[in-house]
Amino acid sequence: MGSGNGQMLNLTLKVWRQKNGKAKGSFETHQVSGISTDMSFLEMFDVLNEKLIHEGKEPIAFDHDCREGICGMCSMYINGRPHGPKGGITTCQLHMRSFKNGDTIIVEPWRSAAFPVIKDLVVDRSAFDRIIASGGYVSVNTGNAKDANNILIPKTAADAAFDAAACIGCGACVAACKNASAMLFVSAKVSQLALLPQGQVERKERVLKMVSQMDEEGFGNCTNTGACEAECPKGISLENIARMNREFLGAELTTAKK
Amino acid sequence: MASSPKLDAKIPEGPLAEKWTKYRSTVPLVNPANKRSLEVIVVGSGLAGGSAAATLAEMGYKVKVFCFQDSARRAHSIAAQGGINAAKNYQNDGDSTYRLFYDTIKGGDYRAREANVHRLAEVSGNIIDQCVAQGVPLAREYGGLLSNRSFGGTQVQRTFYAAGQTGQQLLLGAYSALSRQVGYGSVEMFARHEMLDVVTIDGRARGIIARNLVTGELEKHFGHAVLLCTGGYGNVFYLSTNAMGSNVTAAWKAHKKGAFFGNPCFTQIHPTCIPVSGDHQSKLTLMSESLRNDGRIWVPLKKDDNRKPNEIPEEERDYYLERRYPAFGNLVPRDVASRAAKERCDAGYGVGASKMAVYLDFAANTDRYGKTEANKQGIHNPTKEQIRELGKAVVKEKYGNLFDMYQQITGENPYEVPMRIYPAVHYTMGGLWVDYNLMTTVPGLYALGEANFSDHGANRLGASALMQGLADGYFVIPYTIGVYLSTEVTRMSAEKAKSDSIDKLKTNHPEFEKALSEVKGQIEKFFSIKGTKSVESFHKRLGKIMWDKCGMARNRKGLEEAITEIRALREEFWKDVRVLGDANEFNPDLEKAGRVADFLELGELMCLDALKREESCGGHFREEHQTEEGEAKRDDDNFAYVAAWEFKNVGDWELNKEELKFENIKIAQRSYK
Numbered sequence: 001m002g003s004g005n006g007q008m009l010n011l012t013l014k015v016w017r018q019k020n021g022k023a024k025g026s027f028e029t030h031q032v033s034g035i036s037t038d039m040s041f042l043e044m045f046d047v048l049n050e051k052l053i054h055e056g057k058e059p060i061a062f063d064h065d066c067r068e069g070i071c072g073m074c075s076m077y078i079n080g081r082p083h084g085p086k087g088g089i090t091t092c093q094l095h096m097r098s099f100k101n102g103d104t105i106i107v108e109p110w111r112s113a114a115f116p117v118i119k120d121l122v123v124d125r126s127a128f129d130r131i132i133a134s135g136g137y138v139s140v141n142t143g144n145a146k147d148a149n150n151i152l153i154p155k156t157a158a159d160a161a162f163d164a165a166a167c168i169g170c171g172a173c174v175a176a177c178k179n180a181s182a183m184l185f186v187s188a189k190v191s192q193l194a195l196l197p198q199g200q201v202e203r204k205e206r207v208l209k210m211v212s213q214m215d216e217e218g219f220g221n222c223t224n225t226g227a228c229e230a231e232c233p234k235g236i237s238l239e240n241i242a243r244m245n246r247e248f249l250g251a252e253l254t255t256a257k258k
Numbered sequence: 259m260a261s262s263p264k265l266d267a268k269i270p271e272g273p274l275a276e277k278w279t280k281y282r283s284t285v286p287l288v289n290p291a292n293k294r295s296l297e298v299i300v301v302g303s304g305l306a307g308g309s310a311a312a313t314l315a316e317m318g319y320k321v322k323v324f325c326f327q328d329s330a331r332r333a334h335s336i337a338a339q340g341g342i343n344a345a346k347n348y349q350n351d352g353d354s355t356y357r358l359f360y361d362t363i364k365g366g367d368y369r370a371r372e373a374n375v376h377r378l379a380e381v382s383g384n385i386i387d388q389c390v391a392q393g394v395p396l397a398r399e400y401g402g403l404l405s406n407r408s409f410g411g412t413q414v415q416r417t418f419y420a421a422g423q424t425g426q427q428l429l430l431g432a433y434s435a436l437s438r439q440v441g442y443g444s445v446e447m448f449a450r451h452e453m454l455d456v457v458t459i460d461g462r463a464r465g466i467i468a469r470n471l472v473t474g475e476l477e478k479h480f481g482h483a484v485l486l487c488t489g490g491y492g493n494v495f496y497l498s499t500n501a502m503g504s505n506v507t508a509a510w511k512a513h514k515k516g517a518f519f520g521n522p523c524f525t526q527i528h529p530t531c532i533p534v535s536g537d538h539q540s541k542l543t544l545m546s547e548s549l550r551n552d553g554r555i556w557v558p559l560k561k562d563d564n565r566k567p568n569e570i571p572e573e574e575r576d577y578y579l580e581r582r583y584p585a586f587g588n589l590v591p592r593d594v595a596s597r598a599a600k601e602r603c604d605a606g607y608g609v610g611a612s613k614m615a616v617y618l619d620f621a622a623n624t625d626r627y628g629k630t631e632a633n634k635q636g637i638h639n640p641t642k643e644q645i646r647e648l649g650k651a652v653v654k655e656k657y658g659n660l661f662d663m664y665q666q667i668t669g670e671n672p673y674e675v676p677m678r679i680y681p682a683v684h685y686t687m688g689g690l691w692v693d694y695n696l697m698t699t700v701p702g703l704y705a706l707g708e709a710n711f712s713d714h715g716a717n718r719l720g721a722s723a724l725m726q727g728l729a730d731g732y733f734v735i736p737y738t739i740g741v742y743l744s745t746e747v748t749r750m751s752a753e754k755a756k757s758d759s760i761d762k763l764k765t766n767h768p769e770f771e772k773a774l775s776e777v778k779g780q781i782e783k784f785f786s787i788k789g790t791k792s793v794e795s796f797h798k799r800l801g802k803i804m805w806d807k808c809g810m811a812r813n814r815k816g817l818e819e820a821i822t823e824i825r826a827l828r829e830e831f832w833k834d835v836r837v838l839g840d841a842n843e844f845n846p847d848l849e850k851a852g853r854v855a856d857f858l859e860l861g862e863l864m865c866l867d868a869l870k871r872e873e874s875c876g877g878h879f880r881e882e883h884q885t886e887e888g889e890a891k892r893d894d895d896n897f898a899y900v901a902a903w904e905f906k907n908v909g910d911w912e913l914n915k916e917e918l919k920f921e922n923i924k925i926a927q928r929s930y931k
């Protein structure tokens with residue numbers, strides 16, 4: 001193991017190609033050879049794209065930026081699993097040492113009505129931004145804050161809030177779910193703020209608004225299959241969904257309907 | 259030396275410690291009704307752009323925000339790992355505004371502006387307050403108070419953090435504030451949009467041309483002021499720790515429209531990154547500086563020692579940083595640590611397959627933590643294994659995500675074997691020249707965050723970029739923009755009766771059409787070349803020239819060669835690049851073509867700047883100028899200035915100097931021994 005000792009792989013790739021949101025897509029098959037096991041999955045795509053450009057064919061569009069598992073931009077559905085065969089990582093963190101010589105790999109975009117395809121493997125996840133804009137914040141203007149150490153937060157609460165806040169907004173949870181539910185994503189933000197003293201004032205209003213926006217965006221219902229948690233690269237736990245359900249019920253019961 | 263008359267830094271009068279407070283309370287204000295009619299364009303949604311946009315919208319301005327990622331939350335700030343500095347003195351270890359100011363000036367090797375840096379230190383505490391109020395889960399102690407760690411170049415613990423994901427948490431805080439304003443309708447958000455030019459009218463910034471990356475449409479956007487918060491340009495080196503999309507285009511287009519470029523050659527090479535593993539490498543991954551708190555850096559004492567690290571006994575290891583710099587040890591500033599690693603590897607002591615790496619070893623500290631933990635848990639006479647396991651758990655809590663990342667990339671387990679690390683391009687201290695108000699040499703055009711040159715001199719201290727980005731956005735620009743916008747209010751009311759005033763014409767002004775057709779021209783040009791080589795291949799070649807000749811060590815001969823080579827490469831690019839697909843669709847290859855075209859011009863300016871600066875300072879190491887011990891040798895008599903380059907033509911610049919005056923700090927040879 002270790003770098004510099006990479007073996008070489010020859011692979012068959014079946015990749016989803018779709019000109020734009022309106023066009024009909026289909027799979028395209030490509031052979032790639034000389035892929036080092038030290039490469040990342042996206043570097044393997046770089047090699048393929050170089051080859052396509054060389055042949056005068058349009059390269060495959062895919063989303064990526066940080067290539068270290070934190071921006072949440074990369075989003076490939078690989079052999080039927082969001083972010084590929086290994087748990088706990090993003091597409092860009094997947095390395096070719098997870099594959100064998102001769103493998104056939106099928107690569108598709110996230111599939112969900114709320115995430116329409118833009119081109120090839122690129123989808124529109126702006127629904128997530130609209131959900132956050134509906135209430136995923138603490139209403140504090142710049143300059144209103146008091147000294148940071150005036151708010152004491154038990155380490156356990158701070159750590160739990162941090163775990164929920166680690167969500168990168170990639171959408172794998174939606175892609176993994178047969179109902180295309182966004183519950184894991186939404187509940188992570190609801191939980192983070194519900195766990196902290198700063199989030200208390202708007203606690204009820206927040207969960208109601210965010211859930212309502214989530215429904216409006218056309219995400220499906222949660223039927224507790226747990227597929228989202230299994231595929232989440234950041235280990236966001238189902239407990240968050242349970243917490244959000246409690247928060248939501250509590251808020252609905254105690255908030256007067258207008 | 260006197261400053262060029264073209265550069266007025268607008269530093270307020272008065273004693274250093276009072277400048278900002280006084281200035282802040284006397285800057286012209288814009289009344290709420292007028293704010294509603296003023297439009298501000300913010301390009302970039304990272305810490306600088308996100309915080310500026312949210313705050314300006316809260317104040318009542320009409321704000322438009324642009325970013326090229328699919329969401330504002332994905333700006334490159336998200337990747338920052340280790341922490342953010344603030345002079346809170348929560349640890350009661352003697353920290354103060356002055357000490358943070360002093361460390362930053364010294365760390366920057368006396369090439370930053372005193373007044374700006376002092377202001378940065380003054381507002382640093384407010385940043386932490388603001389972020390905590392937003393619900394940013396910074397690390398805490400058991401008593402519920404905020405926790406701190408140490409970073410390089412300082413002897414106090416002033417770094418706040420959220421595991422190894424500090425940038426993510428701070429950015430999500432700014433993003434939530436921004437999203438709130440988007441929800442209120444006070445900010446209009448344009449994700450997947452790339453700014454491709456600044457529009458100037460009568461020498462003032464009046465808006466931008468942006469490309470909708472989904473449809474390919476070119477759009478005109480008007481603003482009374484334009485803020486560039488577009489990050490750094492480290493990707494000119496091809497391989498860097500920056501995100502793949504990070505680029506110089508926004509700053510470069512502004513430069514070509516009259517904004518001077520400050521200290522372009524000041525690049526930070528970060529000492530602790532995962533080494534290159536092969537030709538396929540597309541980017542490099544940082545291992546946060548915070549690891550140097552607990553990791554010890556070493557190489558074998560013997561040349562070409564091929565034993566496994568764990569087989570090399572203690573007495574046969576060279577902890578070269580501790581040896582050379584006993585006072586700061588593993589916590590010397592980045593430039594010093596990087597050069598020391600290069601020196602050892604060049605001398606033949608490097609490790610790993612490529613021999614271009616050194617060890618970062620956690621064993622000693624893991625055991626130390628393990629012992630403390632055993633005591634805490636009341637375990638008497640713990641076994642060696644028990645201690646290791648307990649220690650590992652502590653290390654995991656502090657750096658778990660970094661260790662996982664390392665293992666993903668290298669296939670090695672850093673809890674068991676030391677990490678292999680090597681320096682990599684990480685940050686650019688250079689950027690658009692700005693005055694005290696953060697305004698460039700183009701009136702109405704501002705630069706914030708990593709995009710400006712301002713606070714870090716020739717070397718940035720760790721955990722200070724996040725601080726600067728948020729300081730600029732939350733606490734500086736909201737005040738200083740009023741200086742300019744209040745004059746806009748006066749102008750608007752004077753031109754009220756004019757039927758063809760800028761405010762009525764907005765994007766119908768002919769200058770917008772002109773800028774748009776120029777952008778269109780460039781895009782058409784790319785497709786018309788129909789050459790044989792990919793954009794990527796040109797980027798790679800440029801990166802190699804930059805790294806070999808304008809990297810960690812530079813010399814006259816190499817820089818002169820680099821300039822010739824870059825010019826030739828640029829010419830070849832415009833003759834032989836191949837860009838496929840269409841302009842009117844989502845086309846990542848076309849986006850990249852534009853970015854590489856700009857890097858090909860910037861690269862030359864960086865080499866020129868490095869050539870003209872006949873001294874060594876911070877990250878700029880000219881081999882001709884070093885002390886006998888191999889340390890950087892400054893020339894304060896001749897080079898205590900900011901080099902602000904004025905664009906004349908492609909490959910043709912004029913140098914303007916802003917003299918740096920040190921009135922509060924005694925300028926001295928930097929020593930970390």
Ligand SMILES: Cc1cc2nc3c(=O)[nH]c(=O)nc-3n(C[C@H](O)[C@H](O)[C@H](O)COP(=O)(O)OP(=O)(O)OC[C@H]3O[C@@H](n4cnc5c(N)ncnc54)[C@H](O)[C@@H]3O)c2cc1C
Pocket residue numbers: 301302303304305306307324325326327330332333334335336337338339340341342424425451452453454487488489490499500501504505507508544546684685706707708709720721722723724725727
């Ligand atoms: C791996 C890594 C770790 C780091 N760790 C630390 C740390 O621990 N502590 C620390 O202090 N600093 C750290 N830094 C440095 C710090 O993260 C950056 O300097 C800082 O976040 C830059 O913030 P910014 O707001 O200036 O720019 P960015 O966050 O880079 O944002 C740039 C924005 O501009 C947009 N943009 C750019 N060009 C265009 C265009 N033409 N059109 C439209 N939009 C455009 C982008 O979409 C993006 O929204 C780290 C850097 C790296 C690479």
Ligand code: SF4
Pocket residue numbers: 166167168169170171172173174184185188231232233234235236
């Ligand atoms: S919850 Fe997990 S899978 Fe869903 S968006 Fe967040 S990080 Fe991605």
Ligand code: FES
Pocket residue numbers: 063064065066067068069070071072073074090091092093
């Ligand atoms: S590219 Fe950023 S998470 Fe994969």
